[in-house]
Structures are given as structure tokens and as C-alpha cells.
Amino acid sequence: xxxxxxxxxxxxxxxxxxxxxxxxxxxEAAGExxxxxxxxxxxxxxxxxKTELREGAVIAVAVAVSGVLLGLLWLWLAPHVPxxxxxxxxxxxxxxxxxxxxxxxxxxxxxxxxxxxxxxxxAVVVFLWRRRGGxxxxxxxxxxxxxxxxLAWRLGVWLGPEQDVIAHAEAVGKxxxxxxxxxxxxxxxxxxxxxxxxxxxxxxxxxxxxxDPEPPYEDxxxxxxxx
Numbered sequence: 001x002x003x004x005x006x007x008x009x010x011x012x013x014x015x016x017x018x019x020x021x022x023x024x025x026x027x028e029a030a031g032e033x034x035x036x037x038x039x040x041x042x043x044x045x046x047x048x049x050k051t052e053l054r055e056g057a058v059i060a061v062a063v064a065v066s067g068v069l070l071g072l073l074w075l076w077l078a079p080h081v082p083x084x085x086x087x088x089x090x091x092x093x094x095x096x097x098x099x100x101x102x103x104x105x106x107x108x109x110x111x112x113x114x115x116x117x118x119x120x121x122x123a124v125v126v127f128l129w130r131r132r133g134g135x136x137x138x139x140x141x142x143x144x145x146x147x148x149x150x151l152a153w154r155l156g157v158w159l160g161p162e163q164d165v166i167a168h169a170e171a172v173g174k175x176x177x178x179x180x181x182x183x184x185x186x187x188x189x190x191x192x193x194x195x196x197x198x199x200x201x202x203x204x205x206x207x208x209x210x211x212d213p214e215p216p217y218e219d220x221x222x223x224x225x226x227x
Contacts (some may be wrong), residue, residue, distance in 0.1 A: 049136075058135030063122050063144025063197075070118050070148060071155030074182075077114070078156070079106040081180035085169025094165045097177055104185060111156075112189040115149055116119075119196030126197075127204040141201060145194035153190065156182050 020147040081104055126141055127133075160182030162168045172178045184190075 008051075009048035029189075037119060052134045052136040055130065055226065056140030059126055059137055059140035060144035060147070063141060064147035064151060066122065067148025068155060070114055071150075071152035071159070073114055074100050074152060075156045075159055078110045078182060079103040080161075081107070082177045083165060083169070083180045084177050085166075085172070085174060087174045092166050092169050094169050100192050102181075107182065108186040108189055111153070111184055112186070112192050115145075115189060115192035116196045118148070119145055119193040121199040122193075123200035123204065126209075127201055131205075131208070132210055133201070138198065138201060140199050142194045145197045146190065148194045150192040153184050157184075201226045 022042065081101070083094050084097045086093050086095065122141065126137060130137055157163075161179040163181045167179065168178055169176075
């Protein structure tokens with residue numbers, strides 16, 4: 001007779017950590033709980049596209065309205081171009097009092113510098129308000145800057161000296177110096193606000209914007225067993 005075959009006894013010491021681990025529970029793998037759930041939720045941060053579009057529209061309107069302040073500062077700080085009227089019979093002619101003066105270039109330069117400063121300021125305010133950024137916010141910042149520049153330009157022209165220089169010369173008299181209408185010769189200055197705002201906002205987002213958290217390192221199927 002032969003002895004019955006019996007299975008070997010189970011080992012007494014089982015390591016608490018196996019190299020080959022079972023997959024995580026279904027709930028955790030789907031992002032319902034646990035560390036796997038936190039990792040799955042990383043891509044769901046943010047308020048949603050509708051909220052971002054609404055915030056972008058608010059930024060565009062707020063920046064555009066601030067163009068009123070730019071227009072007033074431009075009117076106040078821009079140099080005046082002196083003109084003088086001359087009468088010959090019943091006809092009037094208007095001339096530059098200083099034909100070699102650079103006041104006209106100073107008018108454009110003042111507008112450009114102010115627009116650049118406003119662009120930097122608006123970019124900083126928007127970044128501090130919404131650090132996470134987003135395409136709608138950037139678009140709203142750029143569109144609002146352009147609208148603000150156009151509003152400032154038209155407001156400064158409207159509040160500035162009279163546009164009809166012949167009538168103005170007749171009103172002040174022959175040989176009397178008066179200021180030329182406020183005019184923006186370099187129309188490219190209307191883009192200064194938007195360009196500076198976009199560049200500064202991009203730089204702030206790259207340097208100080210929130211970073212996506214790195215996924216936690218878990219022990220995978222090829223993890224080494226503990227010593």
C-alpha cells in the first residue's frame with residue numbers, strides 16, 4: 001500500500017506586501033474615492049466653459065470702460081500743437097507756429113505709453129483675480145484693451161480742441177496762437193493696450209500660475225518587494 005498524498009502545509013510567514021498586487025477596487029479606479037479618485041479628479045478642476053465665457057465677457061466690458069480714464073489722461077498729458085491763423089482778404093489760412101516742433105509725435109507717444117501702462121495694469125489685475133487663466137479670459141482681455149483704446153481715442157478727440165481749425169482761427173483772431181485738434185496719427189497705437197496686456201498676462205501665468213499636480217506614485221505590478 002502507498003501512503004495517501006497530502007498537500008504541503010501553507011507557509012507560516014506571508015509577506016504583508018506582495019510584488020504582484022491586485023488591481024484597485026472599481027470605485028477607486030473610477031475616481032470615486034481614495035488616491036486614485038483624487039488623481040482622476042485632477043482633470044475636472046475649473047468652473048466650466050460657461051462660467052469662463054461669462055468671466056471673459058465681464059473682463060472685456062470692465063477693461064473697455066476703463067478706456068475713459070485713458071482718454072482723459074491723454075487729453076491732459078499730451079502736448080499741444082500750436083497753430084496760428086492768417087487772414088488774406090476774406091480767406092483764412094492756418095499754419096504751424098513751430099514747423100520744426102515735435103509736438104505731434106509727442107501726442108502719439110503719450111497715447112502709446114499710457115496704453116502700455118494700462119495694459120500692464122489690467123493684466124496684473126486680471127491675473128490676481130483669476131490665477132488659473134483660460135482662453136476666454138485672455139480673449140476678453142485682448143478685446144477689452146482694443147475697445148478701451150478706441151474709446152480713449154474718440155473721447156480725447158471729442159473733448160479736445162475744436163476740430164474746425166478755420167473757425168477756431170477766426171474766433172481767436174489773426175496771429176493768435178491756438179491749439180490744434182487732438183489727433184492720433186499712428187493708428188497702430190490702438191493695439192498697444194491689448195499687446196502689452198496679453199504679453200504680461202502670459203508671463204505672469206507662466207511664472208506664477210497654478211501647476212497641475214503630479215500623479216501619486218503607486219506600487220505597480222512590477223514594484224519590488226520590501227526588504
